[in-house]
Amino acid sequence: MTALDGSTRQLTLVLIVVGLLVGVAVAPQAWDRATEPDGTVAVVELHGSITGDSATAVIDDLRDARQNDSIQAVVLDVNSPGGTASASEQLYLAVKRTAGEMPVVASVTGTAASGSYYAAAPADDIYVTPASVVGSIGVRATLPSASIPEGQVVTGPDKVGGSTPDEVRQRVETLRRAFVGSVFAERGDRIELTREEVSHAKVYAGASGVENGLADEIGGVDTAIGAAADDAGLSNYDVVRMEAPQPSVLAQLGLSADTTGDATTEQTFEYRGVDTVQYLMLHGTITTDTARNATEVTANATA
């Protein structure tokens, strides 16, 4: 009996040791499981002028965020003066689509003016700092040249310019209605301004933006990330940054062959060597040959 009792006790001891070893081997995975993040907040950068290419990069980032199961909220890091009208509308739709699937919070880290405000408008909340800038809700276009240049054959009167100046005005007005209408569709319940006041295309510093409803809260990008995580119900989360495409190192240093210093509007938005009518949602003064006089007129008239 005692011999049998002793062997049973030994066997139990061996089993306990084996169980301990197995438990210790598996325990780190259980620890990891317990402490692993609930999900990821993606910070999507919208930096620099909005062109077809830069908008495509942001739209791809947003699609990645939607399709990646671990990403549960998006923070749109906006610092852009806007850009072409069509690319801005594409961005608006992409952000709106993302906001339909997961919390999207915009953080204005510099400027969200014109086209980039268009992109930020569908976000659940827009975070600003007192010095960051929102607004400039409007559209501008260059007027087409009316005459057919000598030495060219074209098949119709509008082949060169694309449209008459009156038609350009109509189209700009149509784009303005779409822009202002979209801003009111997204934020109409929060904006304290009338449509006419918004159409003045003023830019507002962050604090006034919060007051008039073009922005929601004062806070930095980390506050925005926290708010996005809260909205998604994440208490423990990772942050990944999806960066905007960087200009080449040479261009950053100003050493590139074709860019001397600041890139002009033509270099950024026009097709090389072809002068087309540009519909822009862009904040700031642009210099084109045809617009230069008009800009000076406005400057003097308001001076």
Place this chain on the structure above:
Amino acid sequence: MQPRKVARAIGVIAVVAAVVVAAAYAGGLILGAPTQAAAPDAPAYDTNELVAEPIEDDGSITAPADGDSKTVVIDMSHGNGVSENALQPLVDALVAADHEVRMYAGGSMSIGAEPGAAFNETLRSADALVVASPATTYSSNEVAGVEAFADAGGRVLLAAEPPTTTSTTSTVSIPGLTSSGTVTAAGQPTNLAATFGISFGNGYLYDMAENANNFQSVYAGGDDGVANGVENAVLTDATPVTTSGDASSVLTASDVSLSSTRDEASYTVAARNGDVLAVGDTDFLTSSATEGDNDVLLSNVAAFLVTGDKQPGIPASSQSGGQSSGTGTTPVMAT
């Protein structure tokens, strides 16, 4: 190996592979990628009010042809911001009604002639004068000439734009050799208008709510006189006209704002003082002559120009002083 065994082995492999692929496909269908959410609707994109309607642009301009043939002088000698081609709607209407239109491009210089002598000489045989958007000021001699011209029944149209530049003054003034003055508010015949109790504003008018497809294209209307039948004239980049004394408002833009003050009010955009008409816009003479009610307005203005009763020989030659050897006018022929 026996062929039967080989065939059987291949058969088993094929069946197993097919089962695995089918399972993966079925699993993918059931557990696979979540379907894309429906495309977001952009409510602002599909309303009927989205597309801006073109402004009616099919009017025609006429001038009365039943009276005497009158001579209308269009001043081009002060760096005017309109070209002969641009003024074609008005010129065509006047010429078609058998009136004479002369473009005054500046007289040839002669030693001892006072500035403006040739200008005043041109007015002597004219019935009406059109001054649109001048870049240089009128000399005191010219102002006196136009005043005498208007007092004698000559019709004067002063059209202005918001001022463009006040900074650069290039004055090379040698008495007797130049007829150009200093650059002040380019685009506005300031001192000429002041003579008749009229001044032009320092900004443009805009309307954010009700406009002709652009905030700078405001609607203006009036009741009688030059504004008879004008309800919705389209004035682009217009400047307000301020009147004093005998001048009275004839055309008004309501609920518009002035760019320099941002004040919303009713602004006078055209005023008349006897035989002088001042309009704070030149586009209705040129590019937008047929938009909205501009054709009615411009027809009325053409009638205003040719229905005066001016005494010949005024301004008298004593007012011009000195002599000039040419008048520098170019008659415009009907084509």
